[in-house]
Amino acid sequence: MIFNIKAAVLAAAMISLPTLANAQSGETTYKQVCASCHGAGVLNAPKLGDKAKWAPLIAEGQVTLTAHGYVGVRGMPAKGGNPNLSVEGFADALVYMVNNSGGKWTSPNPTTVAAINKEIEARKAGLNKK
Ligand code: HEC
Incomplete structure (x- = not known):
């Protein structure tokens, strides 16, 4: 009997990394993707609910x-x-995260998404280093 451990491990890894549908709520995505670091402050990530850390970022x-x-x-x-x-x-x-850390944002509309995409391109091109 041959049991293919490699395939089993690969299958398990693929289940734990779901393709994220756009329709999924921000809370669900936060819990699946962001909470591992932003929940506990891993690597000094600004924690969910830490208003003092989030205020300058929200600004x-x-x-x-x-x-x-x-x-x-x-x-x-x-x-x-x-x-x-x-x-x-x-x-x-x-x-x-922002709305649980002292801010009040809404899901970006298409105009805002377009502006975000433009800023992403500028950031990648290194025009906008922080
Ligand atoms: C592997 C750990 C990790 C995961 C996962 C992660 N983050 Fe972070 N995040 C960090 C760390 C660390 C910082 C602080 C970076 C710094 O300023 O040095 C940070 C900073 C940020 C910032 C501030 C960036 C800035 O301009 O200063 C935002 C916004 C953010 N994270 C959003 C998210 C979102 C949204 C998710 C989930 C989709 C996420 N993060 C998942 C580790 C993580």
Whole structure:
């Protein structure tokens, strides 16, 4: 009898990394992708609910902060470390964190998403280093 352990491990890994649908709520995406670091403050990630840490970030504005987070900053991995995460999915997870950390944002409308995408391109091109 031959049991293919490699295939089993691979299958398990694929189940734990779901393709994230845009329709999924920001709270669900936060829990699946962001909470592992932002829940406990791993690598000094700003914690959910830590208003003092989030205030200066929120002050950067939704377009800038969403774009910079999506591209990645120091210990913050691009797309929160999930290559399947869309800009919209990332943005909604961030709205959830912000709204639980002293801010009041809404899911970005198409105009805001377009502005975020523009800022992502600028950030990637290195025009906008923080
Ligand atoms: C592997 C751990 C990890 C995961 C997963 C992660 N983050 Fe982060 N995040 C960090 C760390 C660490 C920082 C602080 C980076 C710094 O300023 O040095 C950070 C910072 C941020 C910032 C502030 C960026 C800035 O411009 O200063 C945002 C926004 C953010 N994360 C959003 C998210 C969202 C949304 C998710 C889930 C989709 C997520 N993060 C998942 C570790 C993580």
